[in-house]
Amino acid sequence: MKIAIYGYGNLGRGVECAVTAAPDAELVGIFTRRDPASVHPHTAVPVCPADEILQYKDQIDVLIICGGSATDLPAMTPTLAADFNVVDSFDTHASIPDHFANVDKAASESGHIALISAGWDPGMFSLNRLYASSILPDGADYTFWGRGVSQGHSDAIRRIEGVKDARQYTVPVPEALAKVRAGENPTLTVREKHTRECYVVAEEGADLARIEREIKTMPHYFDEYDTTVTFITEEELLRDHRGIPHGGSVIRTGKTGWNGENTHVIEYSLKLDSNPEFTASVLVAFTRAMNRMHGRGVTGCKTVFDVAPADLSALTPEELRAKML
Amino acid sequence: MKIAIYGYGNLGRGVECAVTAAPDAELVGIFTRRDPASVHPHTAVPVCPADEILQYKDQIDVLIICGGSATDLPAMTPTLAADFNVVDSFDTHASIPDHFANVDKAASESGHIALISAGWDPGMFSLNRLYASSILPDGADYTFWGRGVSQGHSDAIRRIEGVKDARQYTVPVPEALAKVRAGENPTLTVREKHTRECYVVAEEGADLARIEREIKTMPHYFDEYDTTVTFITEEELLRDHRGIPHGGSVIRTGKTGWNGENTHVIEYSLKLDSNPEFTASVLVAFTRAMNRMHGRGVTGCKTVFDVAPADLSALTPEELRAKML
Numbered sequence: 001m002k003i004a005i006y007g008y009g010n011l012g013r014g015v016e017c018a019v020t021a022a023p024d025a026e027l028v029g030i031f032t033r034r035d036p037a038s039v040h041p042h043t044a045v046p047v048c049p050a051d052e053i054l055q056y057k058d059q060i061d062v063l064i065i066c067g068g069s070a071t072d073l074p075a076m077t078p079t080l081a082a083d084f085n086v087v088d089s090f091d092t093h094a095s096i097p098d099h100f101a102n103v104d105k106a107a108s109e110s111g112h113i114a115l116i117s118a119g120w121d122p123g124m125f126s127l128n129r130l131y132a133s134s135i136l137p138d139g140a141d142y143t144f145w146g147r148g149v150s151q152g153h154s155d156a157i158r159r160i161e162g163v164k165d166a167r168q169y170t171v172p173v174p175e176a177l178a179k180v181r182a183g184e185n186p187t188l189t190v191r192e193k194h195t196r197e198c199y200v201v202a203e204e205g206a207d208l209a210r211i212e213r214e215i216k217t218m219p220h221y222f223d224e225y226d227t228t229v230t231f232i233t234e235e236e237l238l239r240d241h242r243g244i245p246h247g248g249s250v251i252r253t254g255k256t257g258w259n260g261e262n263t264h265v266i267e268y269s270l271k272l273d274s275n276p277e278f279t280a281s282v283l284v285a286f287t288r289a290m291n292r293m294h295g296r297g298v299t300g301c302k303t304v305f306d307v308a309p310a311d312l313s314a315l316t317p318e319e320l321r322a323k324m325l
Numbered sequence: 326m327k328i329a330i331y332g333y334g335n336l337g338r339g340v341e342c343a344v345t346a347a348p349d350a351e352l353v354g355i356f357t358r359r360d361p362a363s364v365h366p367h368t369a370v371p372v373c374p375a376d377e378i379l380q381y382k383d384q385i386d387v388l389i390i391c392g393g394s395a396t397d398l399p400a401m402t403p404t405l406a407a408d409f410n411v412v413d414s415f416d417t418h419a420s421i422p423d424h425f426a427n428v429d430k431a432a433s434e435s436g437h438i439a440l441i442s443a444g445w446d447p448g449m450f451s452l453n454r455l456y457a458s459s460i461l462p463d464g465a466d467y468t469f470w471g472r473g474v475s476q477g478h479s480d481a482i483r484r485i486e487g488v489k490d491a492r493q494y495t496v497p498v499p500e501a502l503a504k505v506r507a508g509e510n511p512t513l514t515v516r517e518k519h520t521r522e523c524y525v526v527a528e529e530g531a532d533l534a535r536i537e538r539e540i541k542t543m544p545h546y547f548d549e550y551d552t553t554v555t556f557i558t559e560e561e562l563l564r565d566h567r568g569i570p571h572g573g574s575v576i577r578t579g580k581t582g583w584n585g586e587n588t589h590v591i592e593y594s595l596k597l598d599s600n601p602e603f604t605a606s607v608l609v610a611f612t613r614a615m616n617r618m619h620g621r622g623v624t625g626c627k628t629v630f631d632v633a634p635a636d637l638s639a640l641t642p643e644e645l646r647a648k649m650l
Binding site: 014017018021022023042093096097100117122124126127128129130131133134135136137138181183256257258261262263264265266267268269270271272273274277278280281282285288303304305306307308309310312313314317318320321322324325 | 339342343346347348367418421422425442447449451452453454455456458459460461462463506508581582583586587588589590591592593594595596597598599602603605606607610613628629630631632633634635637638639642643645646647649650
């Protein structure tokens, strides 16, 4: 399958690497809104201006759109679905129904297939919420994120006056995780589930007390959490906080038996050294499925819920049954 | 959907309970090879002789076959797939390709749909092996079982002369689990992965040393493992080992990055109070999918790999996207 990348940030770079690792994929181009001469991919793939992409229509089986969910993807994915099979990682959970409707209209009318909201949450975590709740209808779901870097929260801190750079880690509360894993089915507030650790590089002479106060009281981002703020030097940030690790757990506890006497715990957990590289790896597996499904005549917008798992693998159905079942 | 159960042992009883818990399922009958008068279901469902099942052909959307994998299912599932949509939990991994071929022939010729090898291993563990290996092609899979009761190993001990009853627990080796979870990608022998704990009730006057020796040297079942044998009274067995708990973990560790510099760990784990009731719950979710897929004209033999997750849920696609994605 011939894959192209639209947008070359952290995620786009991860996709370049994941496509190279796939045994059955070829990367045919990277499309960018920046000056192509300023973009330096790791491989020898051509870099082309985003607004010339229609010229490459016949050379691309599936286009992986690596834009941001806030403003890029709501416009890009429906537009590009008019001419290409596309995959995106749209992750604004509350806006998924609207995004789905827009992309479905474009893809259905043009006879293409589109997959939205692939990655790990939404994505693999969503799949595990669905599988577990279908198996154990009498139960409760819990999703914990971290320990990992939240890009959105790090950005929010950087926008505070006097802050030069920052890294925010989301951390599950161990006691909450333990209660859930023990099948206690607790009711947990936002504060009881996660804490937030902030590592902040302040500009010289900045008012550290004010910065700490502004972080801890920031609505939605930090005010509902127990937040710690640690000021560090730029050297320490670059040395100790370079990576973009993340992960988390989806846990469902449920009961069976005529009197609910048997408890079952299903847990799916991820421990990721690189959030964008793992997300990219998920996108490439689902890109394989989109290419196959479109080959069978399937069109319109899909989500991870609509993809039969066998379509994700480079192995044949016979190999899968013999080796993995 | 109207469901019937074929075979009423531990698994059949679990299916009766799981169908009752499903919001969209109705149990129309239990079919048994025993004298129906000797079978006492928990609900008021009719119990009928297995050899009269063809009379009920028009009243059953999907038949869940709850027989054993050794001799029952290889014959039952292809035979019944000639007249019914069927689901089984065939779990002899090495024989899955043959069983698939036999069932596929029968179901395809009769225009029915069949799902084989549903449950948790094969089943949910298989799905997780497939998802994880598709996402991280450069990696290794590990499956650990337990702590849980192995029915097959318990039966093997019971066949030894002088043994009145026995319970065998399969237990993952904590050090092996820790190495895998740390992403060390170890090569592990059979002995290094699991230990076997045996609780044995001996007949009065039996030669305990001989029984212990026969267990520990039993080919395939115990000789490749570190096995402990503990003799207990019948009262202790009934008091402390009544349940049929099981569980385990499927773990894949894999690398991404141009130099494999980033390690990712994907873990799916189950902690089950009742192995048959959880397996039954999986069967009922996949029965829902079979009923829907057959309604769309799909026929032939399927496995869990061929089922789009959305088909497992009682929720609509719109509800799933809004609530679970």
